[in-house]
Amino acid sequence: MRTLTKIIAPALAVALGMGAALPASAHETRHEQSARHTPDRHEMDRARSIRSDIHGLRAQIDRAAARHRISYREANGLHRDARQIQRLYASYARDGLTHRETRVLKAKISKVQFALHMERSDRDGRRG
Known part of the structure; x- marks a missing residue:
């Protein structure tokens, strides 16, 4: 024993x-x-589309600054906005993007694109 x-x-x-x-x-x-949660194909497509839009936005800002269409200060402000969208995307993407999160990100990207358009056309070198 x-x-x-x-x-x-x-x-x-x-x-x-x-x-x-x-x-x-x-x-x-x-x-x-x-x-x-496991992401489906549509979620992955939405995520890829958002990543592409953010990358394109950053490229547009860089291009406008390189061509002197916007000032250094305007470019910095727009880059800051794009970084905020990137951080929000990273936060949302951890669990997969919902339709609502996708709409929020697209709206924010559109807002920064519009701001870039306005900065390119105002020719004053100042934000806003």
């Missing part, structure tokens, strides 16, 4: 220790595992 205890006790301790060391995903219930 004593030898059996010497063998089983350490094995039991190891087994219990392994259970505590399992990753959090192993402890999830079946409902939690099925509730995890």
Whole structure:
């Protein structure tokens, strides 16, 4: 009996220790595992489209600044707006983009594009 205890006790301790060391995903219930989000093709297309729009916006700002259509100060302000959109996109994209988040991002991109258009046409070198 004593030898059996010497063998089983350490094995039991190891087994219990392994259970505590399992990753959090192993402890999830079946409902939690099925509730995890996997993006579909349309979500990935929306995300790709938004990334492309943000990249294009930054390129437009750079091009306008390089051609001296907007001032350095105007370009900095527009770049700051584009970075804010990029950060918001990154925040939204963690869990996949919803239709509402896509609309919000597109609206913000359009707003900055309009501001770029206005800055190019005002020729005063100042923001706004």
